[in-house]
Amino acid sequence: MDIVIRESKIQFKNPQIGQPTRAIEEHYNGRRILANVDGEERMFRFKKDELPFDIDEEGMIQAIENRLSE
Numbered sequence: 001m002d003i004v005i006r007e008s009k010i011q012f013k014n015p016q017i018g019q020p021t022r023a024i025e026e027h028y029n030g031r032r033i034l035a036n037v038d039g040e041e042r043m044f045r046f047k048k049d050e051l052p053f054d055i056d057e058e059g060m061i062q063a064i065e066n067r068l069s070e
Contacts, residue, residue, distance in 0.1 A: 001068070003061045006041070007034040010053075028053040033060055037068070 013029035
């Protein structure tokens with residue numbers, strides 16, 4: 001399986017309602033990854049409990065492979 005990460009966007013959400021959201025690890029809510037999988041562009045969404053905040057590209061590829069094998 002050939003996976004190439006094209007784009008990764010981190011999503012944030014403040015745990016306290018009504019307060020401003022900041023781009024910090026405590027407000028991390030998930031990640032959206034746009035990847036080419038075997039030549040086909042696909043989008044994957046991962047919640048904060050599925051993918052850690054400080055993951056690298058190899059970890060993202062592994063998470064996508066795990067999601068596709070399920």
